[in-house]
Amino acid sequence: MTTDQLPATLTKAQRKQLIVKEINIHTRATFEHLALIVNVSEDTIRRDINELEKENLVIKVKGGAMASAYHHTSEQKAYSQDDKITIAQKLLPLLRKDMLLLLGGGTTIREFIKLIPGNLRITIVTASVLSAVELLDKPNIRTIMLGGQISTYSQMSFSGDVFNQLSHLKTDLCILGTNALDIEGGFSDSDWDTVQVKKAMLASSEKVAIVSISEKLNSTMKIKIANLSEVDYIVTELSPDAELLSPYKKANPNLTFL
Known part of the structure; x- marks a missing residue:
């Protein structure tokens, strides 16, 4: 509404x-x-x-x-959890052995981590405390936690050290959640520190995948993180042929929808 x-x-x-x-x-x-x-x-x-x-x-x-x-102590079912599991499943084909993956945080990312095959050997770098904790259950994954002050807003690390570490990385893929996604507004958030970390994560990656339930489409927040032209994949629970996605395809034919 x-x-x-x-x-x-x-x-x-x-x-x-x-x-x-x-x-x-x-x-x-x-x-x-x-x-x-x-x-x-x-x-x-x-x-x-x-x-x-x-x-x-x-x-x-x-x-x-x-x-x-x-919240890290919550056992509640996430909002639209079934849709988020669908999105998580769509991400799995993007993984490959020995890749370097940069991972954000959020409930959709949490569902994705749960589905990563236990025998897959990859390295994951994250600034998200909750993602790092979830990755502890994956012994074959080498997890690198970027350290610094932790945002109470997003539970992500942010500081000069985090930006310095990211500036020396060139990862194969970055997977980020978003709070808002729009054709003109790109993807955005309302917290300055979180936005700056996400911008640095994008700059450190060869490819970028944004995950979003469809209810976040056509919405914007105060601070733009990036234009859609800076993104390679948009992953929602919808079919790639869904009518709701048509305007996004027309606006950026280079985007891949999963």
């Missing part, structure tokens, strides 16, 4: 339901973004988030909230 489709006045229950859905779709959202979506003050959003956290529906973080399933 877009903003212009919303009822003129939302009840508190409707508002909270919309807030939870928006956070689940994009993994996390700022108070400012949520206030714009439901057309209320940030103070109202903060009160709603406090209540939703008590109900174990979201987790409050600095400047906003994130989906409960994204």
Whole structure:
């Protein structure tokens, strides 16, 4: 539901339901973004988030909230988990023995890591703490964790050391999740530090694959990470021939959709 489709006045229950859905779709959202979506003050959003956290529906973080399933201690089923498993399965053919893979974070990436064959020998570099923890269950994978201050927003490392380490890499493939994807807006996020790390990851890779559930398509956040022309693969749960993807194909015929 877009903003212009919303009822003129939302009840508190409707508002909270919309807030939870928006956070689940994009993994996390700022108070400012949520206030714009439901057309209320940030103070109202903060009160709603406090209540939703008590109900174990979201987790409050600095400047906003994130989906409960994204937290490292959560055993909750991820939002659209079946779709994310479908995306994870589509990524597997991109893997090859002894490749150097640069990996982001997120619930879709987590499903992908679970599906990596146990006998596949590859090296994975990541700045995501949660991805690194998930990779501990894959003994044949050599995991390199980029170190630095950890973002409370994305749980990714960011610092001068991280950027320095990335500048010396040229990986075969980078797989990143995104919070928003749009033809004109490219893929984007709302956290400055996270965006800078993702930009550096793109610059360090020969090929780039962006994973996204279809509900994130045609949406933008405040800070652009890259244009679609800088991406090689778009991976969604949809068939590559889906009508929703047609405008993206027309805009960039060089993109491969999986």
